Amino acid sequence: MFNTVSLSVQKAWENREALGIDQSKQVVEQLFPEVSQSAASNSSVDISGLNKENVQAEIEQTEEEIATLSSQKADNDKNIQKTQQELQEIKKQINDAIENALKESQEFVAEQSARILAASVEIAAEYVASNGEMTKEEMKQKLSDKLGDVDTEIPSSVLASLTEADGLLGKLCAKTQLLSNYCAYGEKLSNQITCKQNRLATLNDQLTAIEEAEEARKCDPIGFVADGKICDFIIDRNNDGKFNNETEFLGAQNNWFEMISLDQNGNNDGKVSREEMENANVKVLVTNEDGSQQIVSVADLGIDEIDLSSYQSSNQSIGNNNQLLGTFGLTLNGKYSNDGYNTLDTVNWLDKNYSNMFTDKAERVGRFATEDGLADSSKLSYNISEDIYDVINTTKRVNDTRTQITNDFTLLKSAKIMALNLLPEAAESEEDEERRKRA
Numbered sequence: 001m002f003n004t005v006s007l008s009v010q011k012a013w014e015n016r017e018a019l020g021i022d023q024s025k026q027v028v029e030q031l032f033p034e035v036s037q038s039a040a041s042n043s044s045v046d047i048s049g050l051n052k053e054n055v056q057a058e059i060e061q062t063e064e065e066i067a068t069l070s071s072q073k074a075d076n077d078k079n080i081q082k083t084q085q086e087l088q089e090i091k092k093q094i095n096d097a098i099e100n101a102l103k104e105s106q107e108f109v110a111e112q113s114a115r116i117l118a119a120s121v122e123i124a125a126e127y128v129a130s131n132g133e134m135t136k137e138e139m140k141q142k143l144s145d146k147l148g149d150v151d152t153e154i155p156s157s158v159l160a161s162l163t164e165a166d167g168l169l170g171k172l173c174a175k176t177q178l179l180s181n182y183c184a185y186g187e188k189l190s191n192q193i194t195c196k197q198n199r200l201a202t203l204n205d206q207l208t209a210i211e212e213a214e215e216a217r218k219c220d221p222i223g224f225v226a227d228g229k230i231c232d233f234i235i236d237r238n239n240d241g242k243f244n245n246e247t248e249f250l251g252a253q254n255n256w257f258e259m260i261s262l263d264q265n266g267n268n269d270g271k272v273s274r275e276e277m278e279n280a281n282v283k284v285l286v287t288n289e290d291g292s293q294q295i296v297s298v299a300d301l302g303i304d305e306i307d308l309s310s311y312q313s314s315n316q317s318i319g320n321n322n323q324l325l326g327t328f329g330l331t332l333n334g335k336y337s338n339d340g341y342n343t344l345d346t347v348n349w350l351d352k353n354y355s356n357m358f359t360d361k362a363e364r365v366g367r368f369a370t371e372d373g374l375a376d377s378s379k380l381s382y383n384i385s386e387d388i389y390d391v392i393n394t395t396k397r398v399n400d401t402r403t404q405i406t407n408d409f410t411l412l413k414s415a416k417i418m419a420l421n422l423l424p425e426a427a428e429s430e431e432d433e434e435r436r437k438r439a
Helices: 006-014 021-031 052-129 136-147 156-213 255-260 274-279 347-357 359-363 374-378 384-438
Strands: 222-226 229-235 271-273 282-287 293-297 303-319 322-332 335-346
Touching: 052 136, 052 156, 052 384, 136 384, 156 384, 222 255, 222 322, 255 303, 255 322, 255 335, 271 274, 274 303, 282 347, 293 347, 303 335, 335 347
Parallel strands: none
Antiparallel strands: 222 229, 222 335, 229 282, 271 303, 282 293, 303 322, 322 335
């Protein structure tokens, strides 16, 4: 692309015989520092024996394969997400089941323990009130009758909750295994995508090398310099509202003839008006002196018209394997300027200076599909180890709950037996004490 000192470059090359070729080169190198960098600095790619059509065909095939694999991986990722949600629901159901079992068990044990205590207190009071008329055997029988309906077996509803938890554990294990399978499949797809992306990167490098060798990877941008700003005409060729890539520079497909073709008013006046540019969906990519860039309308820059008849061919090298093809005049805010240019630039150079404005790069499509960042899609979507730990932890909770309930009912049974045995023994000890006193 041309820059703010375009006319100085042009004059230097026009006077190169008087200046001498070395001095002319120095002028260009000062104005374009990049010229000192050799074109050979680009990494070389071996393209011997390669056929451009075959490389392009393989690129298309590889892109289709990547798209298919990416689609499969997207579906697999959805399965992972769905299975993870199902696992969370199963774990909630298990927690609810064991909490219900534990709560009901504790309430039941507390109720039966209270009945044992109340019966023991009641029979003991009756024994004392009998003043020795109630024998130990009678007391034991009465207590046994009272405690007869005290239930020390685990309720069926508690057992049902524990059985439900066991069944849900089986589902949890099965779902975790399914999730593990999805993750393994996702990793396999990721590896395949990475391999295909690496192959695609190689193919794109080969195609780039072939096209550069054919001097095909060049385009002919048209622009001008105004108030220290570099202004390049762009055109939305596919009407998608985006500046996709270098092919949407005005001139990229048919050089200066693209500007000529905009003169559509039918009077062959040799001018391209603002209205004609707007009708053709032409805009301007502005590069400010600080390097910032934005896309604006032709009206925003005050472009009145392009003077087609003023075009002067030059075909001069301006460094970086770029060429100044010609210059032209235009009217800006009512003032005529000769700072229009038409250049032939390599795509590598355009990428270096303009690719941040290409939507293809931001969206990682086309020839930017294999740049850094796309490999994010190859990352494993989910860490299965966390769910395996959850299965182990949940299983332990179920088993711990069952053990606690079993222990609680074992203690309840012991309490009932102790009440039947210890209370009469205590009464017998009192009788013996009374006999000794009377003796």
